[in-house]
Amino acid sequence: MKLFKQLTKDETNQVETTINQILDSDAMTIILKRKMLIKIKGDRNDVYLVLKEDISLFERLSSKLPEKSFSIEHARIKLGFFIHEKFLIGIESLTLLSPLTRKRISLDTKNTQKFIYGKDIVINTISLQKQIEHLEENTTIMVFSDNNIPLGYAKIFSKEKNAWLQNLVDIGIFLRSEKSAF
Amino acid sequence: MSQNNIPMEFIERWKSFYGESQTESIIHNLRQNEPRIIVPNLLKTNIPNLVLQLESNGFKFKKINEFNGLIVTFEPFNIVSTPEYLSGMFSIQALSSLIPPLSLQPSSDSIVADLTASPGIKTSLLAQQMNNRGTIIAIEKSSKRIPALKANLIRMGVLNTIILNLDSVLFPKLDIQVDHILLDAPCSGTGLKLTKNKRLRPRILNDIFRLAKQQEALIEKAWEQLKPNGTLVYSTCSLEPEEGEVQIENFLELHKNEVVLLSIPFDIGSSGSNTNWKPPLNTQLVKTKRIFPKLGYDGFFTAILKKR
Numbered sequence: 281m282k283l284f285k286q287l288t289k290d291e292t293n294q295v296e297t298t299i300n301q302i303l304d305s306d307a308m309t310i311i312l313k314r315k316m317l318i319k320i321k322g323d324r325n326d327v328y329l330v331l332k333e334d335i336s337l338f339e340r341l342s343s344k345l346p347e348k349s350f351s352i353e354h355a356r357i358k359l360g361f362f363i364h365e366k367f368l369i370g371i372e373s374l375t376l377l378s379p380l381t382r383k384r385i386s387l388d389t390k391n392t393q394k395f396i397y398g399k400d401i402v403i404n405t406i407s408l409q410k411q412i413e414h415l416e417e418n419t420t421i422m423v424f425s426d427n428n429i430p431l432g433y434a435k436i437f438s439k440e441k442n443a444w445l446q447n448l449v450d451i452g453i454f455l456r457s458e459k460s461a462f
Numbered sequence: 463m464s465q466n467n468i469p470m471e472f473i474e475r476w477k478s479f480y481g482e483s484q485t486e487s488i489i490h491n492l493r494q495n496e497p498r499i500i501v502p503n504l505l506k507t508n509i510p511n512l513v514l515q516l517e518s519n520g521f522k523f524k525k526i527n528e529f530n531g532l533i534v535t536f537e538p539f540n541i542v543s544t545p546e547y548l549s550g551m552f553s554i555q556a557l558s559s560l561i562p563p564l565s566l567q568p569s570s571d572s573i574v575a576d577l578t579a580s581p582g583i584k585t586s587l588l589a590q591q592m593n594n595r596g597t598i599i600a601i602e603k604s605s606k607r608i609p610a611l612k613a614n615l616i617r618m619g620v621l622n623t624i625i626l627n628l629d630s631v632l633f634p635k636l637d638i639q640v641d642h643i644l645l646d647a648p649c650s651g652t653g654l655k656l657t658k659n660k661r662l663r664p665r666i667l668n669d670i671f672r673l674a675k676q677q678e679a680l681i682e683k684a685w686e687q688l689k690p691n692g693t694l695v696y697s698t699c700s701l702e703p704e705e706g707e708v709q710i711e712n713f714l715e716l717h718k719n720e721v722v723l724l725s726i727p728f729d730i731g732s733s734g735s736n737t738n739w740k741p742p743l744n745t746q747l748v749k750t751k752r753i754f755p756k757l758g759y760d761g762f763f764t765a766i767l768k769k770r
Binding site: 334337340341344345349350351352353354355356357358371372374375376392396425427429430431451452454455458459460461462 | 515542543545546548549550551597602608609610611612613615616617619621622623624625626627628629632635636637638
């Protein structure tokens with residue numbers, strides 16, 4: 281494998297669709313008109329959003345030095361990764377995507393602390409219910425604090441009369457797993 | 463023989479370079495506990511907003527005039543567990559670490575190489591000055607230090623950086639010409655406060671000479687890749703002239719016709735020419751900065767070299 285490779289058309293479609301669904305807009309489609317998606321060598325098939333002109337830089341890097349003497353470890357914006365051919369959103373995408381999303385929920389201080397400790401959030405107040413009542417089960421949404429700090433991603437689940445946010449990934453990972461997650 | 467865990471051989475040489483009184487001040491300040499100092503990340507917030515949010519959670523601060531720094535004077539719980547820290551609204555660092563990246567002053571369309579990038583705080587300061595545009599090539603030799611570099615850059619919202627795991631002496635082989643280079647060189651660390659310095663006690667003088675050789679090789683290799691009119695900021699957290707003033711003196715001698723020293727754009731510290739080094743140093747070194755340890759600052763040396 282080269283140090284990097286461009287995503288296939290199917291893979292690109294999957295990333296584009298997944299992110300557009302999370303954002304509830306076509307913002308990712310617009311972004312991809314100016315930028316492109318690559319994977320860099322790694323076990324987890326990480327997906328990076330780079331400038332089109334970066335490709336020639338990476339080609340040159342690959343040709344100038346033997347592969348064993350260096351590696352590309354990160355390229356501009358990591359969006360997530362493929363596991364078993366399925367794209368999963370990563371915490372690294374939060375800075376880029378948080379200003380663009382329309383599907384969001386804000387948590388109070390207590391729930392913010394719970395969420396950044398990696399916990400799920402029970403939808404047990406009218407305020408929380410109202411924020412997600414228009415959304416279907418299994419929808420992935422972006423989670424914010426009540427002072428608008430992006431905290432991570434969650435999926436809406438419900439069973440009988442109970443609903444909750446399943447924590448997919450949150451910014452507490454920078455504290456919990458700095459050495460293993462990145 | 464040592465005084466306060468500082469080997470006597472270091473104390474004696476500091477006295478010969480900087481005099482008795484400055485050396486006493488160095489020893490006193492190296493022993494001081496460092497308060498926690500936070501610096502806002504301008505990609506994500508500003509001082510009033512940051513202070514408002516953290517004070518609403520019970521934190522208290524004292525403002526430092528230099529570099530928008532804030533000393534944390536009361537911490538009701540660990541500040542690194544706050545959403546504000548985890549979302550990259552600020553970093554925790556000694557103020558001296560801000561001087562090299564802020565001296566480089568890259569524009570938003572430039573290509574910048576950070577040759578010793580981990581843990582990434584200086585890289586994120588470069589990204590802030592570039593408004594997250596242009597390109598930063600962040601190079602780190604140690605694969606063990608890459609996860610911290612990645613985590614910090616992601617947390618701080620840096621979007622314009624390519625990280626390479628590469629020995630910086632191989633940088634010229636990549637054949638990339640860049641507008642600016644930050645070389646915060648590996649050094650003896652004798653300027654670091656003792657509370658965070660695991661390196662000073664076992665250091666021997668030979669380490670300084672060995673590291674000075676490494677630093678010399680790194681500057682030479684970096685210089686090859688700098689575009690004409692480009693700038694290179696060289697810095698070390700060392701109090702030893704061989705890793706600072708003398709290193710730059712030797713570089714000026716070797717590259718007389720192709721280098722100009724620029725002044726450090728901050729009114730802080732003292733001139734790099736103020737040592738009792740024999741023979742006396744090049745008068746151009748007045749433009750470099752020698753920072754002695756004090757509240758918020760480690761001992762440090764910085765120079766800006768411009769390529770003609």
